[in-house]
Every structure is written in structure tokens, then in C-alpha cells.
Amino acid sequence: MGDQSPIRTAVWGTGNVGRAAIRAVDAHPDLDLTAVIVHNPDKVGRDAGDLSGLDRTLGVPATAEIDGTLGSVDALVYAASGEIRPDDALADINRAIRAGVVVVTPSLYALYDPESAPPELRDPVLAAIADGRGSLFVSGIDPGWGNDILPVIISGLASTIDQVRCQEIFDYTTYDQPDSVRFLVGMGQPMDEEPPMVAPTIPTMVWGGQVRLIARALGVEIDEITETVDRRALDETVENAAMGTFEAGTQGALRFEVQGIVDGEPRIVIEHVTRIHPSCAPDWPSPPDGGDGAHRVIIEGRPRIEVNVEATDEGGNRAAGGNATAVGRLVNAIPWLTWTDPGLYDALQVPLSPAVGKLTRMATA
Known part of the structure; x- marks a missing residue:
């Protein structure tokens, strides 16, 4: 070099x-x-x-x-x-x-x-x-390394594996990307309108390749890829400094999984948990320190392995930090x-x- x-x-x-x-x-x-x-x-x-x-x-x-x-x-x-x-x-x-x-x-x-x-x-x-x-x-910027190379590397520490789960957990309190947050993810939109990001087959189109990549690395055959979606409404109107007002009763949290089914069970799972405010869906997974974002890989097996990655950038913003680490993988x-x-x-x-x-x-x- x-x-x-x-x-x-x-x-x-x-x-x-x-x-x-x-x-x-x-x-x-x-x-x-x-x-x-x-x-x-x-x-x-x-x-x-x-x-x-x-x-x-x-x-x-x-x-x-x-x-x-x-x-x-x-x-x-x-x-x-x-x-x-x-x-x-x-x-x-x-x-x-x-x-x-x-x-x-x-x-x-x-x-x-x-x-x-x-x-x-x-x-x-x-x-x-x-x-x-x-x-x-x-x-990917979700980030790619969190849904491919990191779980593959960590899997090499396990004796037996029951499931590989990759999570991205974020609230968008300090994020500034209104087109994606409002109109793709659906935050602030009526609950009777389906967000484009989770329309049937779209999650698999976006993240199915990463499920197949992990399966290929682990030497297993995927029977099929399935999707689950859950949404929650805001109990109260919230203000977002970058993106404005999100009204009570509109979508405030979105959770979905892209599941690689092996022998009838979801063995490889990519899960996203997103909120527009931390008060929405408090029972869903959250970052371990209560911050605004984290990436987590969980190997269910023996031993059980959990790795949490919290990256910050642009004044302490973890969404920006996630972007920066994903970009680092690409640029490097x-x-x-x-x-x-x-x-x-x-x-x-x-x-x-x-x-x-x-x-x-x-x-x-």
C-alpha cells in the first residue's frame, strides 16, 4: 500500500x-x-x-x-x-x-x-x-456489516446455534430524513395506510439477500423467507426538532422481521424496531443504555452470545453513527x-x- x-x-x-x-x-x-x-x-x-x-x-x-x-x-x-x-x-x-x-x-x-x-x-x-x-x-446502511459479516464472525464462537438474529433499533427523535421516515417508514401517517417499506414482499426484496448471505456462510438451505409486521400508534402528539409534528393516533412505531425459515423454524432473522419517539411501544426491544439507537446481533444457542454496537456521529446522533460505520465498511x-x-x-x-x-x-x- x-x-x-x-x-x-x-x-x-x-x-x-x-x-x-x-x-x-x-x-x-x-x-x-x-x-x-x-x-x-x-x-x-x-x-x-x-x-x-x-x-x-x-x-x-x-x-x-x-x-x-x-x-x-x-x-x-x-x-x-x-x-x-x-x-x-x-x-x-x-x-x-x-x-x-x-x-x-x-x-x-x-x-x-x-x-x-x-x-x-x-x-x-x-x-x-x-x-x-x-x-x-x-x-447496506442498516448497517450491512450488522446483517452479514458481524453475525457470521460471531457464529464462529458458538458450539451450537438455534437462531441468528440481527436487530436495528432506532428512534428518529434527532434524525433528519423526512422523506424516508414519513413516507417510506410511515411515521406520522394514518394507521389505516400501509407504509411502502413494509408492503408485502418489500422487506424480503430489501433484506432477503442478507438472510440468504448468512445462510450461505453457515452452510444451510433456506426453505422460504417470511415477513412479520407490527405497528403502534402514538398516544400523544410529539414534536420533532428536525421533521416537525407527529400527531397522536398516527403511526409512532414500526417493527418487522424478515425470517429465513430452515426446517420449519425462523433460524435467520433480520429485525428492525423503529420509533419516532421513545415513549411509543416501550415494551419492544430498546438499546441497552436507553439511547436512541443500537445494532444488536444475538446468537441463540450454546453459549448464547449477544453483541450490541452503539456508534455516534454528527454531535452524538446514533442514526448518523450507524450510517458512518456502514460507510466505513464501504470506503475501507x-x-x-x-x-x-x-x-x-x-x-x-x-x-x-x-x-x-x-x-x-x-x-x-
Whole structure:
């Protein structure tokens, strides 16, 4: 690593994920933040340090120029949303791959596990890789490592395993993502309206690949994937500093599971427990310290193993911390992806990358 030129890296998007990506690329000793791509004309020309919440300029002005940028970088963190624009996200990513760029992103859910991805999604990516010699690694922001590599690693500490459960537990009291929170997750919406995030088959579309990835790592066959959903209404109206008023009687908490069924039992489970305020659904799982978020992996078996991860960022916000750790997994994978063969990779293939050089860099900064 030491005698190689820095990897010219761009970040596409400056939302919650993009801000964390800019900071992570800037901090990485083997990466050179070369460009930041934005769509909002108000952001064009602004410095990346300003857009990412750093207290210093980085000398990288944001640009709306896509082709010229992709032609001048080695790697791209694609942080633009794929939730409500999956076809556009796929087209953007394939555009970068065809330019010979290594792409890391959380935006294509079905490619968390490429082996089980639908051909209409996987095949165009493979064609772009063959044509342009770029690469792609997709991992989630929920976070991906909490639903794939962490439970797989922890499973190696057990003698017997009855169930693997991955939990994301959050309340959105300090979160600022109204489109996702209100209109995808359904917070503040009438209880007789089904949130798009938990419409039938959608949870499996998003998280089923991670269930299959864990099963593949553990050497078990999934009989089927099932979904459970539970919702609770707010007893009282609550005010959210970032997203406004959430009325009593509207949805205040959402809990769902994506279950990998093995021999008739839910053996691999990815569970999400989300609230707009901690007072809603207090009987549901909560972070062990009562904070606003945690990621938990539970191995039911012998011995029973439970690991809780609480990450904070942007002033102590755990939702931002979860985003930052997920971004760290993606950004830290860029050197390995750059120095290995072009391809479509998953979390079991991409090694964890220790923070080589980062402690020294921090201490001497």
C-alpha cells in the first residue's frame, strides 16, 4: 500500500450517507478525494468540507458534471438514494462501472447477495463489468456489516446455534430524513395506510439477500423467507426538532422481521424496531443504555452470545453513527477492490480492512 499512488475517489451525493462518505474518504491514507457529484444547483461549487460538516475546507468544489468526473477517478462512493429511484441508481452505477471505476454503494438492495439477485438486475451489472472492467460492492446502511459479516464472525464462537438474529433499533427523535421516515417508514401517517417499506414482499426484496448471505456462510438451505409486521400508534402528539409534528393516533412505531425459515423454524432473522419517539411501544426491544439507537446481533444457542454496537456521529446522533460505520465498511473496501480483479463482490468476499495508518494520521494531525 505504502508506495502506491493514492486512489482517486469521488463521492456521488451529499445526504446523510454522502456526508459520512466524504469524511471517510478524506480520512483514508490510501484515498484521494478528487470530486463530489451533486444534483442540486445550490450545492455546485461549494467545498466538500462545507458539505460534509467538516470544520475545514478540502479544496474540492462540488460539481454536476458526471461523465468528466467518472473519466478522471478510480473509485466512486455512490451515495445517492436508490429507495425511490432504483432504475436511475442502477443506470448511474453501470455508467460508472463502464468507465472502469470501482463502485461501492448501499443503494442497490437486491445486490446485497448477488447470487440470489434477479437476473434483470444482476446481468446488466455483469455486462458493464465485462465492458468497462470496473467493479461493484454493495452493502447496506442498516448497517450491512450488522446483517452479514458481524453475525457470521460471531457464529464462529458458538458450539451450537438455534437462531441468528440481527436487530436495528432506532428512534428518529434527532434524525433528519423526512422523506424516508414519513413516507417510506410511515411515521406520522394514518394507521389505516400501509407504509411502502413494509408492503408485502418489500422487506424480503430489501433484506432477503442478507438472510440468504448468512445462510450461505453457515452452510444451510433456506426453505422460504417470511415477513412479520407490527405497528403502534402514538398516544400523544410529539414534536420533532428536525421533521416537525407527529400527531397522536398516527403511526409512532414500526417493527418487522424478515425470517429465513430452515426446517420449519425462523433460524435467520433480520429485525428492525423503529420509533419516532421513545415513549411509543416501550415494551419492544430498546438499546441497552436507553439511547436512541443500537445494532444488536444475538446468537441463540450454546453459549448464547449477544453483541450490541452503539456508534455516534454528527454531535452524538446514533442514526448518523450507524450510517458512518456502514460507510466505513464501504470506503475501507475500496483499496482491496481496486487492487483485485474486476467483478461483482459480496460481503463474504470483501475482507474487513483494518484501519492501517489511520491512528498514526489522527495522532499526528
